[in-house]
Amino acid sequence: MDKNIRICIVGGGPAGLSAGMYLEKKGYTNYTILERLDRVGGKCWSPYYNGRRYEMGAIMGVPSYYAVHDVEEFCGITHDGPKLNRNYKDAAGNVIEPFEPKKNILKIPRLLKMKKQVKKLGELLETKYKGYDLNGHRGVSEGRYEGFSQTSAKREPVSGVNPNLKDLALPFSEFCKLNGVELIQDIWIGPFTSFGYGYFDEIPAAYVLKYLDFQTCMNFVKINLWTWKDGTQSIWESLNDHLKNPARLNSHIEKVERKDGKVYVTVNGEVEEYDKIIVTAPLYIPNKRDDGQIGMVDYFDAREDEKSLFSKIDYERYDVLACETKPEDHPEISYYVFDNMVPQKLGRLMVYYRRWKDTKDQVITTYALRKHKDRNEIDYDVCKKMVLNDLKTMKNPASNVVNEWSVYYFPHVFSEDYAAGWYEKVEAMQGKYDTYYAGEVMSFGDMDETAEYSRELVERFF
Numbered sequence: 456m457d458k459n460i461r462i463c464i465v466g467g468g469p470a471g472l473s474a475g476m477y478l479e480k481k482g483y484t485n486y487t488i489l490e491r492l493d494r495v496g497g498k499c500w501s502p503y504y505n506g507r508r509y510e511m512g513a514i515m516g517v518p519s520y521y522a523v524h525d526v527e528e529f530c531g532i533t534h535d536g537p538k539l540n541r542n543y544k545d546a547a548g549n550v551i552e553p554f555e556p557k558k559n560i561l562k563i564p565r566l567l568k569m570k571k572q573v574k575k576l577g578e579l580l581e582t583k584y585k586g587y588d589l590n591g592h593r594g595v596s597e598g599r600y601e602g603f604s605q606t607s608a609k610r611e612p613v614s615g616v617n618p619n620l621k622d623l624a625l626p627f628s629e630f631c632k633l634n635g636v637e638l639i640q641d642i643w644i645g646p647f648t649s650f651g652y653g654y655f656d657e658i659p660a661a662y663v664l665k666y667l668d669f670q671t672c673m674n675f676v677k678i679n680l681w682t683w684k685d686g687t688q689s690i691w692e693s694l695n696d697h698l699k700n701p702a703r704l705n706s707h708i709e710k711v712e713r714k715d716g717k718v719y720v721t722v723n724g725e726v727e728e729y730d731k732i733i734v735t736a737p738l739y740i741p742n743k744r745d746d747g748q749i750g751m752v753d754y755f756d757a758r759e760d761e762k763s764l765f766s767k768i769d770y771e772r773y774d775v776l777a778c779e780t781k782p783e784d785h786p787e788i789s790y791y792v793f794d795n796m797v798p799q800k801l802g803r804l805m806v807y808y809r810r811w812k813d814t815k816d817q818v819i820t821t822y823a824l825r826k827h828k829d830r831n832e833i834d835y836d837v838c839k840k841m842v843l844n845d846l847k848t849m850k851n852p853a854s855n856v857v858n859e860w861s862v863y864y865f866p867h868v869f870s871e872d873y874a875a876g877w878y879e880k881v882e883a884m885q886g887k888y889d890t891y892y893a894g895e896v897m898s899f900g901d902m903d904e905t906a907e908y909s910r911e912l913v914e915r916f917f
């Protein structure tokens with residue numbers, strides 16, 4: 456492709472900014488990143504509280520975050536944040552140690568069985584499900600894998616045929632049952648459901664395992680995690696500062712028209728002409744949102760195939776509160792509440808996070824999900840009330856809520872559409888209307904998977 460082509464990138468989050476970085480590395484400098492907000496980072500949002508930054512969005516990474524590492528190298532920064540740690544409470548607020556055999560004598564047989572099943576899953580993923588952990592979902596529903604290895608920093612191209620991969624379209628709980636590893640869900644659930652990615656009876660195994668591949672899940676178990684002192688937003692701010700063309704903030708895109716091999720973008724009242732467009736912003740949002748975000752199908756001259764495919768996308772209603780506590784009520788560590796990570800407990804507090812060890816002068820952040828595909832969605836205010844009540848039950852009551860948001864989170868498709876080849880159809884559309892689709896739905900809703908997908912997109916098409 457001609458290195459001088461004009462490329463418009465919609466969205467200044469991890470996917471959009473890293474698309475800019477990888478394009479630049481490949482010699483394309485004529486790109487423009489349009490961001491609707493007055494800041495970059497998207498769901499990496501790290502506001503200030505008394506001079507220090509806390510996390511309203513993304514918090515952590517793991518050593519296999521190779522694309523985030525590329526960004527760190529590009530900018531000369533590193534993961535210099537506080538070391539994370541956590542304990543567990545039951546729904547009544549008692550501290551528990553669910554994985555400690557000595558504290559759970561009656562559960563020893565289950566714990567032993569769980570350990571065996573973790574080992575078994577590790578072996579199955581290496582053999583029966585070879586190719587399961589590649590970035591993106593190309594070929595999975597057809598029993599193929601194609602992409603770049605994610606298990607080493609070298610990221611060699613790999614591809615192959617493996618009909619077993621079709622099982623990844625099943626909801627994760629069914630996938631575990633099929634393979635006789637049901638108990639591993641007790642471990643995988645912590646960094647999955649409480650991180651807002653939905654419930655195992657509704658989310659296809661592909662999403663669970665591509666994000667929580669064996670290596671990544673073990674990093675969570677061993678708390679071998681990365682954080683950033685100035686928050687995850689600072690990674691993307693730094694990248695933005697280092698790009699030849701930093702994102703244009705406060706860009707309101709009114710219309711995108713694609714005709715005669717050109718892309719016309721009406722932004723803040725002016726029409727701009729491009730040759731190609733990469734969309735990292737939401738493709739489809741099924742409901743009206745208070746934050747004004749809409750899907751690309753609503754401001755693009757969307758074609759029938761775009762409309763019908765993207766209308767299958769759903770997303771999680773994931774709510775975050777940042778709360779002050781009185782010093783005497785401040786938690787001494789972060790807590791996971793496994794009891795509340797089941798669909799029957801929609802809207803309840805699943806985890807709360809204390810960032811700094813050395814001070815009580817900080818907010819704690821709480822996390823709740825309030826939607827499941829087969830249940831009624833819980834109203835935002837009802838959920839907020841339940842979470843604040845739960846904090847009281849946990850004996851860490853909030854004295855004040857200083858920040859809150861309900862995030863457009865983890866766009867995904869459900870098993871039926873996954874199995875029917877949703878990803879194959881969307882991948883086949885890449886470039887068709889001079890348009891490329893990237894961002895969370897194309898891979899998975901975390902910083903690294905989205906940045907990695909942008910890397911591959913540039914590698915494949917530019």
Ligand SMILES: Cc1cc2nc3c(=O)[nH]c(=O)nc-3n(C[C@H](O)[C@H](O)[C@H](O)COP(=O)(O)OP(=O)(O)OC[C@H]3O[C@@H](n4cnc5c(N)ncnc54)[C@H](O)[C@@H]3O)c2cc1C
Binds near residue numbers: 515775
């Ligand atoms: C509470 C929470 C906790 C998380 N924890 C982690 C974690 O610990 N580790 C991790 O790796 N990830 C975590 N994530 C997920 C991670 O933040 C996202 O997956 C990642 O930010 C996705 O990057 P993206 O660029 O695809 O999308 P986004 O970050 O959503 O960025 C999209 C950008 O597009 C902009 N935009 C939207 N519409 C338009 C438009 N019409 N025109 C122009 N711009 C537009 C948005 O304003 C935004 O800046 C967390 C997220 C949240 C909310």
